[in-house]
Amino acid sequence: MASTSEKKVSSYYIPDDIAFSILSKLPIKSLKRFFCVRKSWSLLFENPNFIYMFHNNFLSKSHSLYDDVSIILNQFASPDFHWNLYLLSGEKLESKVKLDFPPPFHIQQNGVTLTRILSSAINGILCIYDCDNHTKAILWNPATKEIKVIPPSLGEFSPEFRTVFTLHGFGYDHVSDDYKVIQHVSYFVFDGGPWDNVIPDPFWEIYSLKRNSWRKLEFFTQPRYYDIDTEVYLNGVCHWLGKTIDKTHVVSFDLCNEVFFFTPSPLEDVHDDFDVHLVGLNGNVAMISNYKNTSSFHISILGELGVKESWIRLFDVGPLSSIDHPIGTGKKGNIFFRKENDELVCLDLTTGVIEEIGFKGEKLWCQMVVYKENLRPIR
Numbered sequence: 001m002a003s004t005s006e007k008k009v010s011s012y013y014i015p016d017d018i019a020f021s022i023l024s025k026l027p028i029k030s031l032k033r034f035f036c037v038r039k040s041w042s043l044l045f046e047n048p049n050f051i052y053m054f055h056n057n058f059l060s061k062s063h064s065l066y067d068d069v070s071i072i073l074n075q076f077a078s079p080d081f082h083w084n085l086y087l088l089s090g091e092k093l094e095s096k097v098k099l100d101f102p103p104p105f106h107i108q109q110n111g112v113t114l115t116r117i118l119s120s121a122i123n124g125i126l127c128i129y130d131c132d133n134h135t136k137a138i139l140w141n142p143a144t145k146e147i148k149v150i151p152p153s154l155g156e157f158s159p160e161f162r163t164v165f166t167l168h169g170f171g172y173d174h175v176s177d178d179y180k181v182i183q184h185v186s187y188f189v190f191d192g193g194p195w196d197n198v199i200p201d202p203f204w205e206i207y208s209l210k211r212n213s214w215r216k217l218e219f220f221t222q223p224r225y226y227d228i229d230t231e232v233y234l235n236g237v238c239h240w241l242g243k244t245i246d247k248t249h250v251v252s253f254d255l256c257n258e259v260f261f262f263t264p265s266p267l268e269d270v271h272d273d274f275d276v277h278l279v280g281l282n283g284n285v286a287m288i289s290n291y292k293n294t295s296s297f298h299i300s301i302l303g304e305l306g307v308k309e310s311w312i313r314l315f316d317v318g319p320l321s322s323i324d325h326p327i328g329t330g331k332k333g334n335i336f337f338r339k340e341n342d343e344l345v346c347l348d349l350t351t352g353v354i355e356e357i358g359f360k361g362e363k364l365w366c367q368m369v370v371y372k373e374n375l376r377p378i379r
Helices: 004-011 016-023 028-033 048-060
Strands: 070-077 082-089 095-099 115-117 126-130 137-141 146-149 161-173 178-189 203-208 213-217 232-234 237-243 248-254 259-264 274-281 284-291 297-302 311-317 323-329 334-339 343-348 354-360 367-371
Touching (some): 016 048, 070 115, 070 354, 161 232, 232 274, 274 323
Parallel strands (some): 323 367
Antiparallel strands (some): 070 082, 082 095, 137 146, 161 178, 178 203, 203 213, 237 248, 323 334
């Protein structure tokens, strides 16, 4: 005869089909914590039925980030070799409005205005910077035309060494109601210069709009190399790719607590034949990876900062004909790519359909950013 405790245990048993339906609706961080409950749960992502349910729920979830949004296309295109800025809206991005670049980026430099949007639009505000040397940056609200010029860095200058600035993140600190920009400053000896020159130590610095000034982050020791143009901002945290000689990791900076996190890449190794891109996908940090000169992409979602095991390889996409590299994401699982013939296209992860959006762009110089109009003043 079964004991009372055994009866209680059996009465709480949940069939796998019901459990899988419930688990497929959870965020990845929460889902990972249930893997230790049962062996079958630890193998969820080897179960095609569960993967199908999880995909559908992941792509169909409603995120306030994507309510009533448009897309801003920052385009560098031939034959005029100028940067162009477009506001795209509508289900098929059929509405196209060309925007004028704000001062000082409306002035052409040798025929080209070297501009890039840092991270993403936040409360309708864009951080635009000179992607040639990162020394010129502004905050700009396209809806109100308001502009705030970010003051010069704390970096030192000398004819004995070269000073390099690398902007990595723009975001909003909801605790102090402040917009912040994070930047790395490093120094190098000029080619052919004496190697015994004493140069300053590299450092991180952060700009506060409230204070309208930069200050150093003295407590942080940085890795050697960083990938630019991989910035993602989500929920008060800036993310970008950091690289050492043989490793790739996601560097995350919490703007409220001013704390860094390092999350190892889900990839076992990193080499020159492998392309990695960091994007925001449906409110999550995602890594899109592929071998160079191939058109099959793998998309992994990060569940928890600092935990390599929290990565979930969620989508395998392709092969896609003549696809070069991703240039941004939109709502409902849309990913924008550049093709080898310079055409810009949109891949809908829900349907697997690829459609051209009516624009071309030069290699490595185009980006798509989610934008929601906001009349809130920058100040």
